[in-house]
Amino acid sequence: MTRDDAITRATAHFDAGGFLALLREAVSIPTESQRPDQPGQLDAYLEDFITPLIAKLSFQDTTILPNPNGTNGPFLIASRHEGDDLPTVLVYGHGDTVRSYPEQWRDGLDPWQVTVEGDRWYGRGTADNKGQHILNLVALGQVMEARGGRLGFNTKLIIEMGEELGSPGLRPFCREQAQALKADVLIASDGPRLNAERPTLFLGSRGAYNFELSVNLREGGHHSGNWGGLLRNPGTVLASAIASMVDARGTILVEGLRPPPIPEGVRAALADIRVGEDPNAPKIDEDWGEPGLSPAERVFGWNALEVLAFRTGDPDGPVNAVPPHAMAVMQLRFVVGTEWKTLIETVRAHLDANGFPMVGVRPARAAEVFQATRLPVEDPWVGWALGSIEATTGKNPALLPNLGGSLPNDAFSEILGLPTLWVPHSYPACQQHAPDEHLLGSESREAMAIMAGLFWDLGEDGPAVLRRRAGGA
Template structure:
């Protein structure tokens, strides 16, 4: 990765000390507020009660008001294109810059993934539970801890620097990131002047470990779609016709098998990889972090981190078919699956989708009828690491964590960052976060390491103080 060429100096030691004291003193309140947010089941998916997302937005708005820094804090929604529907509520606030200081936009999201099967959780998913250094619950980390990082850092900065704070602050806490940010581009257009900034901090990523921070500089894009295979006009008795006509499940399994080669690498022509350097990761670490079972081999080729940062992947994340309990001796006429592809930085989501669509149409077995619908696309992103903002963030995180941050990639996607870049091309993007390898975001038993939260809050408070010191 390219290192910033901008010279940087340490933050004023007195300021760091006072911010550290304020963050430490406010930590019990921060954890209590995070726990209150976790209790709100703010799942933004269509099938869930939207009143919980609205309640979550109202709760976040009150927390933002508690910083004492904003004259107005609003809950706002935007349309989703020309669909006639409106996106989930977001929280918006802005404090104008003074005396030529820069403005920073702080982003996080208050919606969460569905909890899945409650039986897979060791604690109730929406009842925050403290076990050792970790707070368990859906959204405890992704991304309500990101929300509280901003709130707690602003509280500390206000306590130490007072009302004379010169740095401008815009705050955008989204309400539908986990459902594809479908109104995001419209929200940016609707609130362009409120959100415009010199630096954008996206608090929705992870760290190298619980003791070593990271700044994410590379993110894969994504293409997701519903794939439907049809082979019969109606269901038929498997004993009477099995062996003569192909059922949809058989055709679907064969089609899905063409996505990968014999070692598990993606085998779709037109999906690209990125050539880059990667830190070393051992197979032992991969097994520990992923829960890979004994005897199950990793897939793909090349350095392990290149496989999740710089190569494409394809996963089937859902299937519509009879359950085992409800299975009958029937040839299925139709089967649908949800396909999620991750796209390496450097390739557009549009070109990746074209490759995937061409592949499924060309590889449909037995002449099966194939349909691709419900498509979502998000471009990958590479951060420009040569600007002054990443230099300031590196110093702030080093002082807040006691360890210099690594510049890392992540296998996950944050598609809306491409929207931010298109709307605010002059802004410098910083992708930070509060997760760690044991967070299990999106999975059962999600948790937030409280030491990581503490250090993330302090680092962001120091960054805000450094931006305030800029002319």
């Protein structure tokens, strides 16, 4: 068979309902990792759904292992070996979801059943992430059948069950299982495309570091008439401290929290990227953020310092008193090159130098730091993947050097040392994490074709890409 035959086979399987049937089965397993009473369901997804599915794809050495932290959801790893001289791809997905909140879904929708209404396929996990990794596995199987039971490359698989909690245990797990997960490239799917119509490739993600600022000046409040103007107000102090760090248009004022200049390759990749054009997207504030940058550069190539929460006194029942305390939760979304490991020391030094020694700073409680990652846009895998997607769709795919959001990509890029290619299959208005989460049927069908083409091309071109990365012809 040819490449076109493999893609036709994959889309025909999709049209016959093969993917939808698997998606219905997967969604019916409630895998809410954010609920402490769900460990049995997390295990069931791997044991009763993923394991039989990949057995049909001739995966060997399938193993379900406990989380290294002894608390959170397990991991599944499996492998399919065709030859020592062939490239090896690592495929990733997560089978857990956020809480379902069924009472918030509109009438006629059940988060644990797939409901098809026109082009929208509703259900918790359809977009994040069951639909995405199942689609990739189905495409892999269709290419394997088109090639008479072979792929032309080796495959390894990791499915985690705690991504919606920040992937606890994933990093130590990757360290412990580094040999079992050893590969040449990661190909995975999560998050949305740039928009529903444009296929997208992203190469990493921005990092995220949450930290707390606090002002604790005295015990108890004091009457604002008798003491106002005499006692330092912690809310005012904290607001002023924040204003010394980020100005009224969102420009970061602390040099140590700013990124290095945007690399020319990244700037070139973002030149044709338009953000916020989805009909359901909020209107972009053109005068917000770092001056001189395009909206795409601000969200994909730069850092953002955000106030996530601010509290002083009792906002629900204010009284005429100078409050004793104030606190804020801040977040730095950051790109590669930012000195995030010294963030607390950097903020402490800034506060002291600007007259705010009374403002405390510490990492947010239970905060998991997502590191910033970005495969260089010049890497041979990038041009290969873009060419494959364009050959399949006839469209110019969007290249995002990294997502604006965060993923546990550092487990793969930094710990396992892999080049990382992410091909998302949802879209910005999919209502991920919200009631009425859904996939688009039309976009999923195109994604099936894209992944079939990508896996076919990996069997054809993988060795040559590895030679180019090694400096060969």
